Amino acid sequence: MTETKRKTPLIDELEKGPWPSFVKEMKKEAHKPITRDAISQLERSYEEHISHWKHGGLVGVMGYGGGVIGRYSDLAAEFPGVAEFHTFRVNQPSAWFYTSDALRTLCDIWDKHGSGITNMHGSTGDIVFLGGTTEAIEPIFADLTANGWDLGGSGSNMRTPSCCVGPARCEWACYDTLNACYNITQSFQDELHRPFFPYKYKFKFAGCPNDCVASIARSDCSVIGTWKDDIQVNNAKVKDYEKQGLDLNADVCDRCPTRCMSWDGKTLAIDNSNCVKCMHCINMMPKALKPGKERGATILIGSKAPIVGGALLSSVFVPFLEMDPESEYSDLKELTEAIWELWGEHGKSRERVGEFIQRVGLSNFLEEIGLEPVPEMVMHPRTNPYIFFDDEIFEKAE
Numbered sequence: 001m002t003e004t005k006r007k008t009p010l011i012d013e014l015e016k017g018p019w020p021s022f023v024k025e026m027k028k029e030a031h032k033p034i035t036r037d038a039i040s041q042l043e044r045s046y047e048e049h050i051s052h053w054k055h056g057g058l059v060g061v062m063g064y065g066g067g068v069i070g071r072y073s074d075l076a077a078e079f080p081g082v083a084e085f086h087t088f089r090v091n092q093p094s095a096w097f098y099t100s101d102a103l104r105t106l107c108d109i110w111d112k113h114g115s116g117i118t119n120m121h122g123s124t125g126d127i128v129f130l131g132g133t134t135e136a137i138e139p140i141f142a143d144l145t146a147n148g149w150d151l152g153g154s155g156s157n158m159r160t161p162s163c164c165v166g167p168a169r170c171e172w173a174c175y176d177t178l179n180a181c182y183n184i185t186q187s188f189q190d191e192l193h194r195p196f197f198p199y200k201y202k203f204k205f206a207g208c209p210n211d212c213v214a215s216i217a218r219s220d221c222s223v224i225g226t227w228k229d230d231i232q233v234n235n236a237k238v239k240d241y242e243k244q245g246l247d248l249n250a251d252v253c254d255r256c257p258t259r260c261m262s263w264d265g266k267t268l269a270i271d272n273s274n275c276v277k278c279m280h281c282i283n284m285m286p287k288a289l290k291p292g293k294e295r296g297a298t299i300l301i302g303s304k305a306p307i308v309g310g311a312l313l314s315s316v317f318v319p320f321l322e323m324d325p326e327s328e329y330s331d332l333k334e335l336t337e338a339i340w341e342l343w344g345e346h347g348k349s350r351e352r353v354g355e356f357i358q359r360v361g362l363s364n365f366l367e368e369i370g371l372e373p374v375p376e377m378v379m380h381p382r383t384n385p386y387i388f389f390d391d392e393i394f395e396k397a398e
Contacts, residue, residue: 006036006039006040006043007043008023008039008040008042008043009043010043010046010047011023011039011042011043011046023039025117026038026039026117027039028116029115029116029117032081032115032116033080033081034081034082034085034114034115034131034132034133035081035115035116035117035131036081037073037079037080037081037082038079038081038082038085038115038117038131040079041073041075041079041082044075052073052074052075053071053072053073053074053085054071054072054073054074055070055071055072057070057072058070059086059134059137060137061137061138061141061151062138063193064151064193064194065155065157065193065194065195065196066089066151066152066153066154066155066157066192066193066194066195067088067089067151067152067153067154067193068086068087068088068089068137068151068154069086069087069089069154070086071084071085071086071087072084072085073085082131084132084133084134085115085130085131085132086131086132086133086134086137087128087129087130087131087132088114088128088129088132088137088140088151089122089124089126089127089128089129089151089152089153089154089160090106090126090127090128090129090144090149090150090151090152091126091127091149091150091151091152091160091185091192092121092125092126092127092152092160092162094163094177094178094179094181094182095163095164095165095166095168095177095178095181096121096125097165097168097178105147106118106127106149109140109143109144109147110129110140112143113132113136113139113140113143114129114130114131114132114133114136114140115129115130115131115132117129117130117131118130123218124152124153124159124160124162124202125152125160125161125162125213126152126153126160127152151193152192153192153193153200154195155195155200156195156196156197156198156199156200156350157191157192157193157194157195157196157197157200157201158188158191158192158197158200158201158202158203159192159200159201159202159203160185160192161181161184161185161202161203161204161205162181162203162204162205162213163177163178163180163181163204163205163206163207163213164177164205164206164207164211164212164213165177165178165207165212166178166205166207167207170207170208170212171286171290172207172208172210172225172279172282172290172291173207173208173225174207174208174225174226174227174291174295174296174297174323175207175225175295175296175297175323176323176325177205177206177207177223177225179325180205180223180323180325180329180332181203181205183325183328183329184203184205184329184332184333187328187333188336191340196344197340197343197344197347198343198344198347198348198349198350198351198356199347199349199350199351199352200220200352201220201221201340201352201353202218202219202220202221203219203220203221203223204218204219204221204222204223205223206222206223206224206225207225208224208225208226208279208291209224209225209226209277209278209279210279210283211224215300215303215314216300216303216313216314217303217305217311217313217314218303218304218305219303219314220301220302220303220304220352220353220354221299221300221301221314221336221339222298222299222300222301222303222314223297223298223299223300223323223332224297224298224300225291225295225296225297225298225323226277226291226295226296226297226298226320227277227291227292227293227294227295227296228292228294228295228296228320229272229292229293229294230270230272230292231270231272231275231281231282231289231290231291231292232289232290232291232292232293233268233270233288233289234287234288234289235266235267235268235288237285237287237288238263238268238285238288238289239266240287240288241284241285241287241288242263242265246284246285248263248268249263251284252280252281252284252285255280256278256280256281257276257278257280258274258275258276259274260272260273260274260275261281268288277291295323296320296321296322296323297320297321297323298316298318298319298320298321299316299317299318299321299332299335300314300315300316300317301314301315301317301339301353301354301357302314302315302352302353302354302357303354304352304354304355307350307352308350308351308352308355309355309358312352312354312355312358314354315354315357315362315377315379316374316376316377317335317371317377318331318335318371319374319376335369335371338369338370338371339353339369341369342365342368342369343356346360362377
């Protein structure tokens with residue numbers, strides 16, 4: 001049996017069905033020994049129900065501490081093509097906007113130096129090149145930088161920031177997510193390329209509370225667009241939705257989480273002081289309702305997927321922040337640097353910011369970074385009545 005005719009009955013099953021198959025795409029690159037052996041090792045893993053990838057050492061670009069994830073096979077003698085099978089993370093453009101020429105350039109670079117297998121995109125957002133040798137690391141980096149590309153983040157550093165399409169294609173965007181993402185990426189180059197945090201730190205920029213990048217579930221800093229003033233209402237359009245069959249009371253008002261809306265057949269009344277900006281009503285009637293005109297973002301901190309502890313959702317730290325490009329997002333950067341200084345000094349190894357806050361307590365954390373507590377930070381009403389405040393006790397003593 002020749003190298004090109006190894007039988008892979010288990011992974012062949014993944015080519016069946018109407019959905020796209022990564023196996024089919026890998027086989028297109030099977031003329032390369034590294035890709036052919038990756039397919040064979042994958043079949044072995046399916047047979048034995050274990051992974052045959054191992055971490056055998058640190059690899060990277062000279063001067064960078066991140067961007068390349070070392071991966072080695074424990075079956076190198078049998079599959080020499082994947083003795084080294086490193087992953088390269090390439091910093092993606094904001095909101096994943098490419099020209100066809102840019103994509104061809106990336107593919108040509110990877111076809112020249114690596115397996116030809118890509119992941120568009122990784123969970124953090126990066127362009128991912130899967131499968132390259134140690135020898136190819138510097139030539140790949142040279143070709144990428146010569147064409148205007150850079151590596152993304154990996155390891156205990158700031159990971160590559162990502163954002164939704166924002167104002168480029170979405171009318172609900174409350175700030176320019178693309179500009180903010182690019183600015184933060186450029187401003188924190190040291191933190192992106194040289195790991196010196198306790199663990200990873202992710203930024204994600206969502207233009208509105210629909211949060212199309214799922215920032216509230218998986219980023220240490222979620223920047224979610226919002227507004228301060230009233231929802232813009234066109235009652236004539238609201239009436240049109242009712243004429244088209246939408247049950248405004250059942251499908252809109254009754255599903256408002258704070259019940260801040262009412263419809264009398266002519267006017268949609270909204271108690272904006274109780275609106276939590278969930279976007280449900282706007283999503284149901286996009287031609288009749290719009291976010292307010294006084295727009296900015298809410299800054300939330302601390303979400304993560306389970307690694308050391310359980311999953312966490314981001315918690316509000318700054319209820320409203322103006323996202324003015326002319327200010328270079330100085331307030332967001334000042335908050336970020338204060339968090340990094342405290343967490344970097346006292347965080348444990350592989351402890352995310354959200355876990356650190358849980359360990360030291362929110363009040364201690366806020367005091368150390370110089371941020372005043374606000375009601376929006378409270379996740380739920382307290383259940384213990386035996387809580388006293390120092391200021392109140394001090395006032396009574398006087």
